[in-house]
Amino acid sequence: MERRDLFKSLAAGAMAPMAAAQTTAQRGMPPLKITDVKTILTQPGGDHLVVVKVMTSEPGLYGVGCATHRERPLAVAAAIDQYLKPFLIGKNCNDIEDIWQSAYVSSYFRSGVTLNNALSGVDGALWDILGKRCGAPVYQLLGGKVRAAVPLYTHTNGRDFPALAEQVSKAREEGYRHIRVQLAVPGFSGYGVSNPTAPEVLKQRPTNVAPSPVFEPTPYVNNTVKMFDQLRAKFGFDLEFIHDVHERVPPTQALQLAKAVEPYRLFFLEDALAPEDVAWFKIMRQQSTTALAMGELFVNRNEWLPLVTERLIDFIRIHISAIGGLTIARKIAACCEFFNVRTAWHGPGNVSPIGHAVNMHLDLAAYNFGIQEENRFAATTRDVFPGAPEIRGGYLYSNDKPGLGIDIDEKVAAKFPYKGPGDGRGNDRRLDGTIVRP
Numbered sequence: 001m002e003r004r005d006l007f008k009s010l011a012a013g014a015m016a017p018m019a020a021a022q023t024t025a026q027r028g029m030p031p032l033k034i035t036d037v038k039t040i041l042t043q044p045g046g047d048h049l050v051v052v053k054v055m056t057s058e059p060g061l062y063g064v065g066c067a068t069h070r071e072r073p074l075a076v077a078a079a080i081d082q083y084l085k086p087f088l089i090g091k092n093c094n095d096i097e098d099i100w101q102s103a104y105v106s107s108y109f110r111s112g113v114t115l116n117n118a119l120s121g122v123d124g125a126l127w128d129i130l131g132k133r134c135g136a137p138v139y140q141l142l143g144g145k146v147r148a149a150v151p152l153y154t155h156t157n158g159r160d161f162p163a164l165a166e167q168v169s170k171a172r173e174e175g176y177r178h179i180r181v182q183l184a185v186p187g188f189s190g191y192g193v194s195n196p197t198a199p200e201v202l203k204q205r206p207t208n209v210a211p212s213p214v215f216e217p218t219p220y221v222n223n224t225v226k227m228f229d230q231l232r233a234k235f236g237f238d239l240e241f242i243h244d245v246h247e248r249v250p251p252t253q254a255l256q257l258a259k260a261v262e263p264y265r266l267f268f269l270e271d272a273l274a275p276e277d278v279a280w281f282k283i284m285r286q287q288s289t290t291a292l293a294m295g296e297l298f299v300n301r302n303e304w305l306p307l308v309t310e311r312l313i314d315f316i317r318i319h320i321s322a323i324g325g326l327t328i329a330r331k332i333a334a335c336c337e338f339f340n341v342r343t344a345w346h347g348p349g350n351v352s353p354i355g356h357a358v359n360m361h362l363d364l365a366a367y368n369f370g371i372q373e374e375n376r377f378a379a380t381t382r383d384v385f386p387g388a389p390e391i392r393g394g395y396l397y398s399n400d401k402p403g404l405g406i407d408i409d410e411k412v413a414a415k416f417p418y419k420g421p422g423d424g425r426g427n428d429r430r431l432d433g434t435i436v437r438p
């Protein structure tokens with residue numbers, strides 16, 4: 001057979017099944033146009049929430065997604081309203097991957113927290129719409145449940161050890177096996193527990209320091225090691241303890257801390273290093289067996305990929321909306337599975353209940369799930385978000401409804417307008433006035 005004839009023959013053979021496949025696909029999922037994209041700003045609790053609602057050409061069918069960047073919510077709203085909305089109207093809701101990829105590069109510069117959050121809001125809404133059209137919860141679209149419910153870790157803290165121990169005992173009685181523990185350093189400010197700076201500490205400052213709470217790494221590290229010693233003495237080694245350093249100490253002291261708490265066998269030590277210092281993880285890994293979790297500030301794949309592929313962390317703790325939403329998060333989870341890095345998606349109050357629903361669907365379907373951070377929604381927040389995942393006995397449960405299984409009641413949301421443009425993070429400073437990250 002001539003080469004040209006062979007090509008014609010092959011092409012004819014290939015075309016027939018391709019055409020049939022397209023017809024079947026179109027029969028199964030007819031195109032559906034995006035007709036509008038709405039940004040909803042609401043503050044039913046302490047946090048500024050940003051929610052996206054994608055409307056479709058099918059009357060009454062819409063999806064919702066989380067685009068919450070609590071500290072800069074109005075910047076995200078502008079990115080959605082001014083740029084993403086005109087980009088999206090008229091596009092086919094079925095094309096979730098194509099929309100993610102094209103929107104991601106539509107700004108040319110990308111991987112910033114504002115644009116990623118805007119994209120996450122749209123992306124979550126498209127998965128919600130797909131689930132509703134299929135009559136299936138999103139976890140089903142991701143491959144189905146590999147666990148019945150999602151184990152949670154809860155937060156505890158205390159200004160002194162007895163207060164912390166009381167909270168730990170209570171959490172254990174409520175059914176939690178994974179507990180985050182944060183203890184105040186006497187006289188100093190710190191992360192995860194409110195503690196005023198003592199007057200005798202303020203007296204140690206030089207003159208002309210900008211007023212601020214005072215944080216010092218050395219008393220914090222000493223106090224934290226002592227806390228774990230007391231916790232294991234009181235509660236034994238069967239409870240899983242988590243602690244968040246919140247990137248506040250210099251790398252060498254983070255290394256000292258990771259080594260010093262090794263005998264207390266933490267479930268994980270969180271954000272021991274700042275994103276700017278991730279290269280130190282290689283040194284930390286070589287010197288300590290303390291399990292490490294990292295990543296709530298990551299926005300770009302190049303920040304986490306080496307930590308995963310070189311097996312330098314145990315848990316990936318990305319804030320899903322900050323990296324662009326479910327479409328990219330499910331790929332991160334799959335990538336991490338091959339390196340046996342487990343998921344621990346960021347999930348405090350600065351993730352909207354819709355974002356928590358996204359976390360939950362991924363938690364239910366990902367084999368390499370590790371743990372989920374808990375947030376107890378206020379009653380007013382639940383009123384704004386009907387269908388928010390339920391917490392019972394240390395687990396998060398899906399309502400198994402199609403899509404994300406959660407909605408936003410816009411009329412109730414409107415009763416809770418923003419009280420300001422968005423919060424900043426507090427500015428703790430060291431004794432000499434140096435700013436502490438973050």
Ligand code: MG
Binds near residue numbers: 244270271
């Ligand atoms: Mg954290």
